[in-house]
Amino acid sequence: MNIIRQTKWTLLELFPEQKETEAAAEETAWNNALAAEAEARAEAAAKDKESVEGETPLDQIEAEMSSIDLIEKGKADSSPEQTEPPPVYDPETHDVPFSEIPEGPRADGVLVVKYASRGVHIDVQCSPEQVVESARLLDQAGFCLESISGVDWIKEEQMEVVYDYNRTDGQFCRVAVRVRIPRAEPLVPTVSDIYAGANWHERETHEFFGIKFEGHPCLEPLLLPEDADFHPLLKDFTP
Amino acid sequence: MTVPIQCTPDETFVLNLGPQHPATHGVLRVKLTMDGEYVVKAEPVLGYIHRMHEKMAESGTFAQFMPNTPRMDYLSALSYNQGYVMAVERAAGIEVPERAEYIRTITVELNRISSHLLWFGAFVLDLGGFTPLLYAFDDREKILDLLERITGSRLTYCYYRFGGVYNDIDDEFIAGTREFIKRLRSRLPSMYHDLVTGNIILIKRLRDIGFVTQETCRKYGATGPVLRGSGVQYDVRKNEPYSVYPELDFDIPCYPEGDSMARYMVRMDEITQSLRIIEQALDKLPEGPVNAKVPKVLKPGAGDCYCAVEAARGTFGCRLVCDGGKNPYRLKLRSPTFSNLSLFGEVAEGMILADALAFMGSLDLVIPCIDR
Structure with missing residues (x-):
């Protein structure tokens, strides 16, 4: 497999x-x-x-x-x-087929996408409640967390947090887990107790976007000045 | 009445290291809680050279962000240039001509060697050895001259373009590179390994100091020589092949010890491997165009993609989100040193201060790359 x-x-x-x-x-x-x-x-x-x-x-x-x-x-x-007999589908030997990408806003679920154009193999969208569980599953499977990025979708009045996972054991599989949250109340549970490295990534995302990571030990600004009360990567930010 | 100074034997104090300190190689500050000479807690404080590159990316076109990329990690500028260019090429579906890919490989590996040479000099200088720095800079100078010929700059190279490179390389560059390979090969054993690697002072300072386990690397997302020095044979060039690396024969140096010496050895071996890569790429260099036909103003379709390359310090990743416009909607820059430094606090606990600084040097930090 x-x-x-x-x-x-x-x-x-x-x-x-x-x-x-x-x-x-x-x-x-x-x-x-x-x-x-x-x-x-x-x-x-x-x-x-x-x-x-x-x-x-x-x-x-x-x-x-x-x-x-x-x-x-x-x-x-x-x-x-x-x-030659017509080829028959065999889950043990064949590669996973690519999922059909639905038009418009996507529903929660797992998609297998083309690596050549997307840079990841598996693209997951889940609810904020499932973020910690997804991190736990991937941690048990031996993945490491490469980065966390926020995206401000101001037109949809939403924020997105994308977690990029990767493997370093020689097996090649990249996973992106994305979660959409309302822009007015951006709340996501922290994964820093599963991946220690997520601590800084979450602090960075918090200061740039104002996304709160519930349960994070210290959400102080990391790269911005310690008294910064603005979130520069928001689309409606004016300096 | 004067109050006598209270001093109990197990009292700790806070030592402020940096932001202006020669051992941090830039404006990094570390808040150290010390018990005598021992580090109880180390907390890096970042952001002294934060320039918000990610916002700059959003406010300009795709091409306008190009000169920012070499200013993140100024020592391996071309890797960052390549990472960004590859991310945009992936989003826009641009094919790069083969000759351009070979030229990219040659120049990026030259840049990797120059980065490792500078690290070598500065690291040994941190440990108290002055002479090796002069040798390393002497060799690095040759690379700067070569790259200046074709890229026009000596440090912050911005040489790659979407779909190719800025201009073609000439015979003089090829001849100069071949000569440089010969020169560095003859100097590596005597002037680097005999003088420094086998030096008892260096060995005493590095061996069995600063253990980083494989599990720590995985939990913190550490990559590059830090990961390979912990015995994980992972290199984006091999495990996630891009450009023309699959056609070239090279090894991934990997040392299982996990101490500062292992990280030192990984980088020294990488210089040798990069020389091998450059030599093969020069032999195989095909004729042809160095630029694909690309529209002046790029407008990739809506969607997002991720792209990773192996920079001198580890995996540099770009997550590029496009909305169909001529500016990037969002560009996340995943810098390797950011993740590599995040494990410093955990590993430095319980170390003697001098060892903690040697360990920090072995992580090979470039501060603008952490702060972005």
Whole structure:
């Protein structure tokens, strides 16, 4: 079982509803992907054939001759591509399929996203109550916390906190856990008792955005002056 | 009436180290609670050179933030330049020509060596050895000359562009780099390892001092030579391959001891490995363009992405949030020294002050990178 699938199912513990339907969804996604692949292959084969037909007569004759050779040779066993059974989805060997990204504001849940464009493998959105539980699950799975970033979505009147997790044991899997909170009352429980390194990251996010991390031992400004009562990264901040 | 000074044997006092102190290499302040010569509690106080780079990123276009990146970690400026450029390229889906990737690799590794050489000199100076600093700066000067030729600056290089590099390298740079590799290879064993690494004073100051366990590294998110000095063979260049690193043959130096000596050895070995990388990249350097066609004003689609590179001090990460406009909506800069320093308080507890300072030197701090 590869690490991305393993982490995905670990994190699905947080979302029992998604967990129930996920196995079936994974299989459908894979079958769709396999079907698309088969179609693409058939199309490519058709294109090849067309290009062979379009070639000069000499090439055509050569191609025909070789195809005759093939037919003669392959009378007993027809070409391997045709006999190969259609690929079947197998959760043990195949990679985890990418989740479908829904349009508009997303619901809580686990998504498997494309690393090439997003820089993470697994993208989780959860409620503030689930933040500590997600950190605990990832801590037990051997992840380290790389950074915490805040985002001010002033138009939606929301704040977002993104936790970036990574592994340093040689297995390659990056996880982003994001939580949306109302802008008027930004409250998230602290994960600093699970990850000691979160202490400074949370202090930084608190001073820049005014997001309060409940249970944090010391939410004093870290980088700003000690008497700073402003939050410079808010979109409506004016110096 | 005069009150006699009360002094009990187990009384502690607060010692203020910095913000202006030669051993902190910048404006870092550490509030130390001391019991005699022993550190009871160490609490770093940050922010003396905080410039709010993240807000500056939001108030300009993507390209306008470029000159800020080398000013965070001025010693390995190109790594930060590369990290930001790669994050934007990932968001906008820009492909970089192969020659540009090779040039990036050559220059960033030269920068890594110059950063490690400066650390070496300053670290040994902290421990009381003056001469090695002169040797290290002599070699570093050669790198600065080489990079000045092509980037136009000697310290805060801003050489990479979205989709390529600022300009192509020439034959003189290639010849100069080859000569430098030969020169540093011949000097490393005698002038660095024989003089410093095998020196009994250095060994006594570093061995078995400042233990950082693998678990501590994981809990604090420490990366780079600190993590590799604790026996974890993790390097973004190998574990999360980017640029042309998968095509080059190099090793990740890793020492399991976890003490200050291990971190010293990791950096010294990394100089050798970087030389190997540069040599191979020069041999394989392909012909071709050094810039992709990129619109003057970038407008990546709405969405966010994360991008990490291996800087000289560890993982430098950018979380870039775009809203479809021509400015970054939010740019989070994850600096390696910030996380590496956060474990200082826990590890320095119970150390003698002089050892705590040697341990701090072995973390290789660059303060503008912590404060951003």
